Amino acid sequence: MxxxxxxxxxxxxxxxxxxxxxxxxxxxxxxxxxxxxxxxxxxxxxxxxxxxxLPPPRISDYWMSISLQPGGVLVFDGYAPDAATRDRFAEVSGADVNWLKLGSGAPAQYQQATELGLTLLSKLSEGRFALRANVVTISGIAATPADYDAVQSVLAAGAPAGVVLAMAEIRPPVGAEANVAAYGWSAVKQAGGQVEIGGMVPSAAVQQDLAGRVSTALTDKSQINAAAPEGFAAQAERAVAILDLLSEGQVAFDGTMWSVTGKGQEADSIAAIATILGTGASAWNVNVTPAPVVAVAPSEPVEPVTPPAETPATPQQSTPVATESEAPAAPAVVEQTPAPAAVSPPASSASNIALCRDEVNALSAQNAILFQSGAAVLAPGAAPVLDSFATSLNLCPDAVIHIEGHTDSDGDDQRNLVLSVSRAEAVVNALIQRGVSPDRLYAIGYGESQPVASNDTQDGKRRNRRIVVSVLEEHE
Structure with missing residues (x-):
């Protein structure tokens, strides 16, 4: 019954x-x-x-992971939307789906994201892929140098539409470091601005990224060699940024040390190079001649000539008195200018906020906060400039800070919008780690909607891919 x-x-x-x-x-x-x-x-x-x-239960926090263990075993964990999907995973060579549960509520990008994960893991000797909502991470060690290059090519093509690649950390195969001593790279800038890159780069993605960062005419003769030393890509990014500060010269890697030689475009070129290198300066030999300082003299004589003309009193007493009263005035003004930096005036001081804003604007103009291609993962070379941002922002601890992310026009506009927000959030997190209060930091993404240059050229795209940090008055 x-x-x-x-x-x-x-x-x-x-x-x-x-x-x-x-x-x-x-x-x-x-x-x-x-x-x-x-x-x-x-x-x-x-x-x-x-x-x-009956249908599987609905999962609010939907995730899945695939771990590639030594020996080729793929352990699936988390959730699959239905039995057919789990059976399809079970057909993959070496798959263990015993930990994979059924659950409804999978993100719309589940199939595309897991296919990307399996494609990348097929090139690794060990690694892990994870999906939570529409955010993907992948890490591991490439099986061979050719596989390492193939992984970089897949990553350079970008994640599927709607999928956010938050982290991609793939290392060259174990043993590839044997060729590190022979690894060399250089970029030479002629007096007319032409740049020629030669030597070796670890992947096509790095090759394209470096080419996109060169702001002048480029001839690229570099070749792919996956056996790059650790941190090569980040140092090469610094090198190209430094080359942009030279009127002519060379940046190079000889397998052991990095070097820069040449003539600076500005009088403060050496200081600007030191800012880019940050804490990594010990790996560099710097031999740069700064541009000569051009003295501007007209303003000095004009100031003292005017006061005597304005005080026609008694001929011989007014002139010395005026000179004595005005002589201390000029030094007093000069001495007050450096005082805020040395004495650290209160954060509410308008002059202090102005100083903070000037320093932050100068750092933003360098466009030195770099990310891995197509991802919201900060490149190792971004650490020094983030340190500088944190130091400058401490000058105005009560000011509101906007971290604005911008992209070029390549790819889907909605994906670019998501990517710009994710990159802004990554910078916010990095600044919080450096002691900046989270209460004053706001991440804003504009995607490709606010270009500062044409997206028809590599240089224009490079300039459009940027993070802008803005200092606002408190409660502005």
């Missing part, structure tokens, strides 16, 4: 439903009306012969 059916429900999720064909047959001849035992609101059950299958 239907009244003898056992139907257990826990938190709205069907746990067990027991019925036999004979019991259901008895219902047909029962004169009593049917009894409603429970109502399933998630989805109607599907019937197959005498069994009833």
């Amino acid at each position: 239907l009244r003898n059916l056992l139907f257990w429900v826990v938190s709205g999720t069907a746990v067990g439903l027991l019925a036999s064909t004979s019991a259901l047959a008895q219902v047909a001849v029962d004169t009593k009306p049917p009894v409603l035992l429970a109502q399933i609101t998630s989805a109607p059950p599907s019937r197959s012969d005498s069994s009833i299958s």
Whole structure:
């Protein structure tokens, strides 16, 4: 009888439903009306012969991971949207899906994201892929130098539409470091601005990224060699940024040390180079001649000439008195200018906020906060400039700070918007780690909507990919 059916429900999720064909047959001849035992609101059950299958429970925090262990075993964990998907994963060579549970509520990008993960893991000797909502991370060690290059090419192509690649840390294969001593790279800038890059780079993605950072005419003769030393890409990014500060010269890596030689475009070129190198300056030999300082003299004589003309009093006494009263005035003004930096005036001081804003604007203009291509992962070379931002922002601890992310126009505009917000958030987190109060930091993403240059050229795209830090008055 239907009244003898056992139907257990826990938190709205069907746990067990027991019925036999004979019991259901008895219902047909029962004169009593049917009894409603429970109502399933998630989805109607599907019937197959005498069994009833129910949809999997809905998961609010949807995630899955694939761990590639030494020996080729792929351990799937987390959730799959249905049995067919889990069975498809089970067909992958070396797959272990025993930990993979069924759950509804998978993100729309689940299939594309997991396909990307399996593609990347197929090139690794060990590693881990993870998906939470639409955010993806991947890490591991490439199986061979060719596989390492293939992974970099996949990453350079970007994640599928709607998928955010938050982290991609793939290392060259173990043993590839044997070729590090022979690894060399250089970029030479002629007096006319032409740049030629030669030597080796670890991947096509790095090759394209460095080429995109060169702001003048470029000839690229570099070749792909996956066996780059650790941190090569970040140092090469610094090198190209430094080359932009030279009127002519060379940046190079000889397998052991980095070097820069040449002529600076500005008088403060050496200081600007030191800012880019930051704490990594010990790995560099710097031999740069700054541009000569051009003295501006007209303003000095004009100031003292004017006061005597304005005080026509007694001829011989007014002139010395005026000179004495004005002589201390000039030094007093000069001495007050450096005082705020040395004495650290209160944060509410307008002059202090102005100083903070000037320093932050100068740092933003360098466009030195760099990310891995197509991802919201800060490049190692961004650390020094982030340190400088944190130091400058401490000059105005009560001011509100906007961290604005911008992209070029390559790819889907909605994905670019998501990427710009994610990159701004990554900078906010980095500044918090450096002691900046989170209460004053706001991440804003503009995507490709506010270009500062044409996206038709590599240089224009490089300038459009940027993080802008803005200092506002408190409660502005």
